[in-house]
Amino acid sequence: MQLTTIMTAGFIALMALAPSIHASEPAPSGAEQIHGRWLTESGNLEVDVAPCGQALCGIVAKVLANRSMSAPGNEMQAVDSTPALGMTILKDFTPAGDGEWEGRIYNRENDKTYSCVIALIDSDQLKVRAYKGLRLFGKTQIWRRVSGAAEQK
Numbered sequence: 001m002q003l004t005t006i007m008t009a010g011f012i013a014l015m016a017l018a019p020s021i022h023a024s025e026p027a028p029s030g031a032e033q034i035h036g037r038w039l040t041e042s043g044n045l046e047v048d049v050a051p052c053g054q055a056l057c058g059i060v061a062k063v064l065a066n067r068s069m070s071a072p073g074n075e076m077q078a079v080d081s082t083p084a085l086g087m088t089i090l091k092d093f094t095p096a097g098d099g100e101w102e103g104r105i106y107n108r109e110n111d112k113t114y115s116c117v118i119a120l121i122d123s124d125q126l127k128v129r130a131y132k133g134l135r136l137f138g139k140t141q142i143w144r145r146v147s148g149a150a151e152q153k
Contacts, residue, residue: 031056034101034118038126041141042067044076047089056101058090070109079111093118105130
């Protein structure tokens with residue numbers, strides 16, 4: 001009888017844990033407002049921002065141009081020869097409070113990854129601030145929401 005009691009107690013304990021083991025956590029609050037397709041400030045790329053696991057990521061959905069961000073007026077010479085289309089350039093963005101999301105952004109032009117904060121300015125503008133070390137030492141871009149992106153997929 002003791003074995004049956006121990007097995008029953010173990011089963012009850014396992015069942016109590018089951019909802020936390022199997023329940024998938026919903027996307028963090030506010031994520032759906034950032035979801036969608038965004039045009040980078042340089043006009044080079046359209047980036048789809050969507051959940052990836054418990055975070056948000058941004059994947060290049062369309063390549064429009066190849067302008068340099070570090071040398072305006074010139075063509076970009078990417079250090080990373082991987083094609084941009086399909087590349088994840090925004091990674092691991094999680095809520096940071098006050099409508100901001102923190103994660104990392106990848107720059108093909110110099111093959112470096114930077115800390116990054118994103119936040120909606122309004123429904124059609126996304127502030128993207130990449131930095132190294134302190135936010136004070138960074139660069140802010142404004143990305144614009146691509147209208148009609150659902151039809152472009």
